Amino acid sequence: MKKIWLSPPHQSGNELKYIQEALDSNYLAPAGPHIDAFEQSLCEYVGIAHAAALSSGTAALHLALKTLDVGPGDIVICPTFTFAASANPIIYLGAIPVFVDSEMLSWNMCPDVLESTVRHYIHRGKKPKAIIGVHIYGMPVQLDEILSICHKYEIPFVEDAAEALGAMYKGRKLGSFGTMSILSFNGNKIITTSGGGAILSDNKSFISKAKFLATQAKDEAPHYQHSEIGYNYRLSNVSAGIGRAQLEVIEQRVKQRRSNFEFYQRELKNLPGISFQNESKHSFSNRWLSCILIDPQLSNGMTSESVRLALLKENIESRPLWKPLHLQPVFRGVPYFGGNISERLFEMGLCLPSGSGLSDEDLSRIHRSINPKNKSAWIEHNPGN
Template structure:
């Protein structure tokens, strides 16, 4: 029996321009960690996002680690963080000996609930135990509601760090998420909207912060003819070759976003008519990229739960994934405080991420849609509608 082609969740989508820049790096022997592609990538990234200054780094996690260090996080401090996100959003807090405190999501955007953040800060202010920073995560290609979050942070003079790893290409009131707080970070991991195979970017309106990030990312080497170090540094700089890939990817960012939005529309127009299916809403304050198309499944209305759908897709060589397990439910963060949590827990229980790569074909989308429709009608023991 012929095996069906696997359909993966979100794969890299590489074109011709990336190879041109990589070939240039090879032709000029700029294979070392630094080189002209890095400078150009940082400048072009600022042009695309509207950021003032940028440092290209080895990963989004490295960028977040440096961001926390740059705003002064030390051992024993607390940092507020979105709970509905990947563990990498909170792990760097622990790297520095600090402790995460988690904030629940809202239903409007699935991102950090601004009202809950305000309440949490007010409670902490009354007992003199404010966090030293807030990390807001822009989830699945959609910006959080930044204005009230930033207002709450400014009220208590708390630096806001934006984890925009999943939100490059999105907008909030016409601006790029990641450019509102004191520091923003992005990821170019292989599954993101654009990729450098692995990499990240740190941005800030403060030139000195970005200069310090570059210094720390290159082993904190002092300006001396010999190797001298007055601070502990890291090997966090992006390579010149990877930056070349990033430059090529930046040139097709709009097309990649449009392809993922098209995936969402295909799913929503077909699966959205099924009972019990609801898609991640798009907040009215911005434009989501639909990096991943996410939906929730009410098992009573749909006839099967999220896990049954996921397993049925897997049996057909189709990769899907549950929505992020909230960090306050993760064993490694079991002792951390969380404000709220019920919304994120419900989204995790019912939420599923569908294949969303910008290189999916119409046939790929039809296969995914047909399988989900089949699960519904088999569970209901009724004849399926013909969607296509």
């Protein structure tokens, strides 16, 4: 059986054309016309004034925080239910991450817990320097509520839209809401540059500063002179060419990913104990990954782990939802605010194959592996039921 991957790259067909242009022009370094064109296309698509194409989403988040003057001892609030890369740049800068629990509707950072966390630190004379909001699996956070908190307490909002290109809130593209916003073009994202990311803002000086830092912080001089520590974070012209080809089909990719989710919802919604990550009234998710929750108390023996192992047996990749950062060994002792919602999501959740190139045959094969008619396929991995 062929391998069905969780979220593999999906070529548009134009990648080779742009790569060949880069080769023919000999622009192979982190400079060239594809970078300028890619950044311009991102700005036009997202609806933002300025962008810098970088080597990764992590690099983009690092520079976003650096540009906002986050430094040693500063408090930066971050959701606990996310990938470690959302918090690692806080540590890079010597700042202190503070993790906040999720809410059950969108699985994103809970606004109520967020505000109580902000007030906790302000009361102690340690106002947070930034709030990072992550659109988990492409689902918008409760932006009205979170932006209101940021405005009320005058704290910059760093929008981590790494998983959310093509998603919208109230008809406006994600990536356009932050004081600084970031995207990822890692190989598993909805579009890819092989590896890469971008930092976005309507503030021109912020992006100029980010580009300066991303190119080793070279001062204006005929020789190499440096007054600040910089980084080697710019995207290459070749990779930007791949990004241009990928961005040309972003709307099609969103449509295909949403179609995957609609298939799973239609075929699995009546199974006992299964629920989905739901869109709120104003949200439009790109459905980067289609995710389910399996409540073992209602599912007649099915668990997220037994289904994962059953899929694996059929050469189908799936993955548990994010393990909360406050449970990760590397973040032991980091302050955490909230209850156990993120822990429940991790315990019950599973990401199903979501690639935009999935065929009807692939989807049927995945469904057959989960269908209760094939209960023996997954119950043997869960002998306690």
